[in-house]
Amino acid sequence: MNRTDRLHALSEELRRAGPRGRTAAHLAAWLEVSTRTVKRDVSALQQAGVPVWARSGPGGGYVLDARATLAPVNLTPAQAIAVATALATQPDAPYAADGRVALEKVLDVMAPADRRRVEELGTRIWIRAEGSPPPVDPALARCLGDALATRRVVVLTYDDAAGRSTRRRVEPHLLARRGEHWYLVGWCRERRGPRWFRYDRVRAAHLTPEPVVERNAAVFGTPPQDAHPVRR
Known part of the structure; x- marks a missing residue:
């Protein structure tokens, strides 16, 4: 993974984590790099204006400011699966890849029970x-x-x-x-x-x-x- 892709993946992982954040060790293992590399990447994000801050103490780590995270959405499982169906029907449409990324972001912030319902309904x-x-x-x-x-x-x-x-x-x-x-x-x-x-x-x-x-x-x-x- 090149550095640009890694920085994007790092910011998206922190976005998913929300206020829980992620430790440097967790991010290093997930990205398959050293903790030193993670710290350098976080510094690069901060210099680029991404609101990432460090949380000290036990269980501390890096947190993306809540203002930069995806706002709460109220999609029902049926609405989410409607989006998934449209994307699957037109896999080569313009911006289809971006649509799939957007869908995953929506699923990330759904309640666990609703997320499971989407996954089960999607198999049908x-x-x-x-x-x-x-x-x-x-x-x-x-x-x-x-x-x-x-x-x-x-x-x-x-x-x-x-x-x-x-x-x-x-x-x-x-x-x-x-x-x-x-x-x-x-x-x-x-x-x-x-x-x-x-x-x-x-x-x-x-x-x-x-x-x-x-x-x-x-x-x-x-x-x-x-x-x-x-x-x-």
């Missing part, structure tokens, strides 16, 4: 991006997303490939994008088996208070090798 949304999916009714997308996030049964009015309309009670397992379509993958109680429901064939959706039955993920099949979850 898979992306295999090819082409551009057709527009989706925002209310429908929100209902299906809420069904997955809250682990509740959703009732669908669904048109099959032949155009026949049926009513399905579905236990959501994951959301997936394959080719040019988004799918709700779940257990269909009417068909008593796993099914993939294409978003553009869902005519109506109603979220129920009924919890899903947790099932072995293997029954839903293995994702293609070129697919990946939005949170790895």
